[in-house]
Amino acid sequence: MAKPKTVRILRFYGEKCTGCLECERACSMVHFRTREGGDKSAIRIIKENDGSYRMNVCDQCGLCIDMCPVGAIYRRENGVVWLDRKVCIGCQACVGFCPIGGMRRSSIRIEPFKCISCGSCVRACPEDALELVEVEVEDVKEVVYHKLGV
Amino acid sequence: MVEGQIPVEEYKTANTKHRWDLRRMLSAHRVLAQYDYKRGQVWRGYANRTLYINLSSNEIREKKVSDEMKKIFTGGRGFGLKLLWDSIRPTTRWNSEENELVITTGPLCGITQYPGSGKSLCLTVSPATDIICDSNVGGFFGPYLKFAGFDALEIQGKAKEDVIIVIDGENCRVTIETAPFEETNSHLLAEQLTRMYASEDNELSRQKVSVVSAGRGAEHSWWGCLNFSFWDIRRKVARMKQAGRGGLGTVFRDKKIKAVVAKIDHFDGLSNNPADPEKLAEIGTKMHREIRDLDRYQCNMRAVGTGHLTEIMDAYDLLPVENYRFGSSQKASRIYSTEFYKLFTKIIPDGCWHGCTLSCSKTVDAFTVITGPYKGERVTVDGPEYETIACGANMGIFDPKWILEFNFYCDTYGLDTISTGTSIAFYMEMYEYGILNKERCDGLELCFGNAEAALELLHRIARGDKGRFIQIASKGVRRVKDWLIKNKWGDKQLIEDAGMESKGLEFSEYVTKESLAMQGGYGLTLKGPQHDEAWLIFMDMVNNAIPTFEDKAEALHYFPMWRTWFGLNGLCKLPWNDIEPADNAKTDEPAKVPEHVQNYVDIFNAVTGWNVDKKELILQSERCYNWQRAMNVWMGRGRRKDDWIPYRAIGPLTKMEYLSRKERYDKQLVEKLGYNKKEVEKMSVEKKIRILYNYRRDQYEKLTDAVYYRRGWTPNGIPTPQKMKKLGINDPRMLKMLQKKIEEDEQKGLNIWRGKYRKGEKPPTNDPHYWEKP
Numbered sequence: 001m002a003k004p005k006t007v008r009i010l011r012f013y014g015e016k017c018t019g020c021l022e023c024e025r026a027c028s029m030v031h032f033r034t035r036e037g038g039d040k041s042a043i044r045i046i047k048e049n050d051g052s053y054r055m056n057v058c059d060q061c062g063l064c065i066d067m068c069p070v071g072a073i074y075r076r077e078n079g080v081v082w083l084d085r086k087v088c089i090g091c092q093a094c095v096g097f098c099p100i101g102g103m104r105r106s107s108i109r110i111e112p113f114k115c116i117s118c119g120s121c122v123r124a125c126p127e128d129a130l131e132l133v134e135v136e137v138e139d140v141k142e143v144v145y146h147k148l149g150v
Numbered sequence: 151m152v153e154g155q156i157p158v159e160e161y162k163t164a165n166t167k168h169r170w171d172l173r174r175m176l177s178a179h180r181v182l183a184q185y186d187y188k189r190g191q192v193w194r195g196y197a198n199r200t201l202y203i204n205l206s207s208n209e210i211r212e213k214k215v216s217d218e219m220k221k222i223f224t225g226g227r228g229f230g231l232k233l234l235w236d237s238i239r240p241t242t243r244w245n246s247e248e249n250e251l252v253i254t255t256g257p258l259c260g261i262t263q264y265p266g267s268g269k270s271l272c273l274t275v276s277p278a279t280d281i282i283c284d285s286n287v288g289g290f291f292g293p294y295l296k297f298a299g300f301d302a303l304e305i306q307g308k309a310k311e312d313v314i315i316v317i318d319g320e321n322c323r324v325t326i327e328t329a330p331f332e333e334t335n336s337h338l339l340a341e342q343l344t345r346m347y348a349s350e351d352n353e354l355s356r357q358k359v360s361v362v363s364a365g366r367g368a369e370h371s372w373w374g375c376l377n378f379s380f381w382d383i384r385r386k387v388a389r390m391k392q393a394g395r396g397g398l399g400t401v402f403r404d405k406k407i408k409a410v411v412a413k414i415d416h417f418d419g420l421s422n423n424p425a426d427p428e429k430l431a432e433i434g435t436k437m438h439r440e441i442r443d444l445d446r447y448q449c450n451m452r453a454v455g456t457g458h459l460t461e462i463m464d465a466y467d468l469l470p471v472e473n474y475r476f477g478s479s480q481k482a483s484r485i486y487s488t489e490f491y492k493l494f495t496k497i498i499p500d501g502c503w504h505g506c507t508l509s510c511s512k513t514v515d516a517f518t519v520i521t522g523p524y525k526g527e528r529v530t531v532d533g534p535e536y537e538t539i540a541c542g543a544n545m546g547i548f549d550p551k552w553i554l555e556f557n558f559y560c561d562t563y564g565l566d567t568i569s570t571g572t573s574i575a576f577y578m579e580m581y582e583y584g585i586l587n588k589e590r591c592d593g594l595e596l597c598f599g600n601a602e603a604a605l606e607l608l609h610r611i612a613r614g615d616k617g618r619f620i621q622i623a624s625k626g627v628r629r630v631k632d633w634l635i636k637n638k639w640g641d642k643q644l645i646e647d648a649g650m651e652s653k654g655l656e657f658s659e660y661v662t663k664e665s666l667a668m669q670g671g672y673g674l675t676l677k678g679p680q681h682d683e684a685w686l687i688f689m690d691m692v693n694n695a696i697p698t699f700e701d702k703a704e705a706l707h708y709f710p711m712w713r714t715w716f717g718l719n720g721l722c723k724l725p726w727n728d729i730e731p732a733d734n735a736k737t738d739e740p741a742k743v744p745e746h747v748q749n750y751v752d753i754f755n756a757v758t759g760w761n762v763d764k765k766e767l768i769l770q771s772e773r774c775y776n777w778q779r780a781m782n783v784w785m786g787r788g789r790r791k792d793d794w795i796p797y798r799a800i801g802p803l804t805k806m807e808y809l810s811r812k813e814r815y816d817k818q819l820v821e822k823l824g825y826n827k828k829e830v831e832k833m834s835v836e837k838k839i840r841i842l843y844n845y846r847r848d849q850y851e852k853l854t855d856a857v858y859y860r861r862g863w864t865p866n867g868i869p870t871p872q873k874m875k876k877l878g879i880n881d882p883r884m885l886k887m888l889q890k891k892i893e894e895d896e897q898k899g900l901n902i903w904r905g906k907y908r909k910g911e912k913p914p915t916n917d918p919h920y921w922e923k924p
Contacts, residue, residue: 062155065155066154066155066497066498066499067499067507068499069499069501069504069505070354070357070383070504071158071353071354071384074157074158075155075157087354088418088419089417089419089504089505090262090263090418090419090420090431091262091263091419091504091505092263092431092434092435092438092505093438093499093507095435095438096434096435096437096438096441096442096507097439097442105431105435110418110419110420110427110431111418141154141155143153143154143155143497144154144497145446
C-alpha cells in the first residue's frame, strides 16, 4: 500500500460558531444512527468560560496506531486514521493514550470511535464554522513516547 | 530515530526465517483421545467449568464449578489449590502418577480494559520443594482457555510418549495427540504449533492461538519452567512469558507433554460478560491515562520494563552480586536499563495481554546467538527482565549480550532464569573457595564472570549429559549442598549458609541482609523464597516505616494477602504499585496505593456483579493462603524448620563481606548491640561476625514469632483449626488433620516461641495456646 502523504482534518472558526451543535447531531447520525450528539459524537463543541467556543476532535495524528495490540487502527489510503471495529477488542488503550482526547467511547458499545473526516459536520453547520483542510501527514503525525526518561 | 506508525503487515524484524513442512508434521499426529464439548457462555468472569485430563488413561472430562467453590476459593490459584486437594495425597511427589499440573485463570482474567489482566496461574507439586508451588505468567493461554470454556485445566497422569494437548475452542474439541516431528525447544515449537493450528494464514488468526511449552532443559533439570506464548502480529514471532518458579516445566516434561495449545475463534472486550462494562471501561481508561502521564517519571516500564530496577537496586546496595555477597558493583552500570534500552525494539505495544499499557515485556529482536545449537541464528529474546539481569550480576556477568544469551537459552530450553542463575552463582562461589574445582565440575571452569562456562552448563543439561556434576547441579542448590557436605569438601556451615535456597527453592534476586521484614518476606512464605509475597525492603530499610516486630508482622500479613489476591483473579501485580497516582504520597497509607486498591474493588464488582469491599478482598486471599499453608503441613512441611533461610540472606557470612561494609556493621554493633566503640575496634572480624550472626538469627526468630501470631498460627507455624473456621473453612478432613499435627507438635514440645526474649522484651503472647481461647 502506498503511504498516504496528506490527510483532511477539521478546522474550526470559533468566531462564527453559535453553539447550535448541529455538527454533533450530524456526527452521531454517522456513527450511531441517532441525533443525540454529545457523547455519541466524535466532534465536540465546548463552551468556554468567556462565552467563546472550542472544538475538540481527532487531529489524525495517528499516535493510537502504535498503541493498538491487535492492529485494529491504521492509516487508510486517504490518510485518515481508521479504527476497524471488527478487529478491536475494546481495551481502551487508544482512548487513554490519545493526547487530546479525540478517541472516544460511547455507552452504546465497548469499541471506541473517532472522527473519520467524512465532512457531515461541515455540511450540517449552518454558520460555515467548520472546514476540512488538507495537510501533510508528516506535519501532523505523532509517535507514542518512547524516549528513555522524559 | 524510530519511525512509528508502520502498518502491521509491513513491520519486519531481521530474525532468521524458518521453513517447515507443517503439513507433514501434522499428518504424523495420531489422536489418542478426543472429547467434544458444548461451549457455555462465560458469565460474570466465570466459565463455571474446569477441564480434567488424565494422560495415563486418556480420559478427558469436565468438572462443574460450584458457587461454594467460588465463594471460598474465588478463582485462579484458589481453584488450583482446591483441585489439588481433591486429587493428590500427602505423599504425592513431583513425579508421582497422581501429581497434577494445574493451569487456572480467575474471574478477572481476560478483561482487556484494565492493564495486567491476562495472567494464568500454574500449580503443581514441585520437585524442588516437595510441596505445592504456584507461579503466575502472562501470555494469551489463560484468557483463551477461559474463552474456550474452562476456568481451569487439570492434567494428571503421564503419557507413554510425547504428546500435545489441543483445546480447540473454535470447534469445541479437546484432543490428546502424539507429535513426533515437532521441536521440543520452545522458541521453535511455539512458532510451529501457532502456525499449524491457526485457522487462517494471517496474523490475526495466529494471534488467536497460544501454546504452553517447556524444552530440552526441563527434561533434565529441576529448574524447568513453562513458556506461555503470545503471538506478536508485528514482529511475527511467538513471544513467550515464563511461569518460572518451582520446576513446573520439569513436571510438564515428566508427564511427557510437549505442548498444550489453546485456540479460539473470537473474543472481544466483553467476552467475560461483565456485570458493568461501563464501569470497567471508565476505570481502565483512567488507568491508561495515569500510565500515559506518569510512567515516564516513575518506573519507565513502557521504555525499559522491569530492568529499570537494576540501577535502583545497585544504588541501594540490594543488587545481588557474586552470589549475594555484595549489593552493588562498580561494573553494574554496564547492565543498567539504559544499556538494554539501546537494544530493545521500540514503539510496539509490548503487553503480554491485550490492553496492558504498562507494556513491560520488552524485547530484543534479531539477537545473534553466540553459542550452542542455535549459534549464528538471529532470534527474538523476550526480556531480559530485572530478575534475569540481576542473575547476570549474581554470576559476575556484566555484559548485556551474555545476559541476553543466557536469557534466550533459559527460555527456549524451558529453564527458570532465577533458579538457574542463583544456583550457578552458588556453584561459582564454591568454585572460588576450592570446594568445587574443574575436576569436580566435569571440566567446567565455573568462576565468577565466566559466561561461556555458564552457557556450556546449560547446553550440557539440555543435551542430557550424564556427568556427575551436571546430574546434581541441574537439580539446584539444595541437592548440591547435600552433595558437597556428604563428600566433606568444605565447611558444612559455610555451605549451608552460602547457598541461597529455602524449602529447596532458590532465592530470587534481592539482597535482604539489611531488611529484616524482607527476610521474612522470603522465608515466611508458602512456596519458597520468591518476592511475589512481599517486597518490603524500601518500607523497612529506606523509609523505616515498620520499625517494630508488630509493624513488620502486620506488613507480613497484609502484603502477602494482598499480593495473593492478584493470583486468585488472574491479574498482574505490577499495575498496582509500579505506577502510582500523582497524589499517592499524600494518602494515609502510600505503600498500599489506596486509589488502586479501590480500582480493584471496583473492577472485581464490575466483572462479577458481587458487592465486596477491600476487606473482603483480603479475606478472599486469607482463605486461600491458609489453605495452602495447611496443605504444606499436610505434606509434611509448613513448620518453623521449613521457614529457615540461609544466613547469607540475613547478614555478612564471610570476612570479605564484613570488611566490604565494615563501617555499617561496626556501627550496628555499637548502636544496636550496645558494644563500646573502642571495644569493637579491637575485636577480630571473626568475633564480630559471630556476634552479629547470633543477634540477627535471633531477630529472625522473633520476627517469625510475631508473624505466626499475627497470622493465627501456632508457634510452630501451623494454621489453627480455629483460624480456619473463622475464615469460613469447614472442610472436616482438613480441620482434623491440622488438629492432629498440632497435637504431634505439642508432644514434641514444639509449640513454644523461639525468640530469646530478654529484659523488657516479650513474646507476642504469654499464653502458649492462645488460639484455643474464643
